[in-house]
Amino acid sequence: MEKINLAEKFDRIDAYWDPRIACELNSQHVKLVKFKGPFVWHHHENEDELFFVVKGRFNMEFRDRTEIVNENELIVVPRGVEHRPVADEEVWVMLFEPASTLNTGNIENDLTKKNLDLI
Template identity: 65%
Template structure:
């Protein structure tokens, strides 16, 4: 059992859209990631995802609306809901999702991370 300092973990991240695992519980991965710009539209057929903004602002685009998230706010995207995270400026995010969740969901592209690194 070890404590996790989010600021220290996020300081190790020097790229965007590449989540890293920092903890695990009950089959869930806790990940940190830095985002900038728009991501790919995608969905997860079997997994819900929790996005918690640690620093900055994030816009979660859905097909029928957008939701703005600021520091300290979180959003759970239910399985099967098509979404696209967009960060106008760099944002730091904590993710909770089942282990094995593919970051690009039902889409495979150059940003797909099959096996996220543990830091």
């Protein structure tokens, strides 16, 4: 039951697309991740994902459109919806998702992170 300073936590993240666990609640992880560049197209069969932009902005690409998500905005991607985050510049994102959620969903590649560190 200690407060978390997001800026301090994000300052400790030195790699892009490498989510870290900030805390856990009700079988959900609150993850912190820095985005830059394009991620991989993927979907999650069983989990919804919530992306909250702490700093910066990114594009959430869907096969039929793109949503720009700005600082202090969030977007929920429902389970089964194919998506790809893309950031032109560094962006700080907080994710809310079930602890079982794999960052690359149905795809496994060099960006897949199976064992996340607590930050």
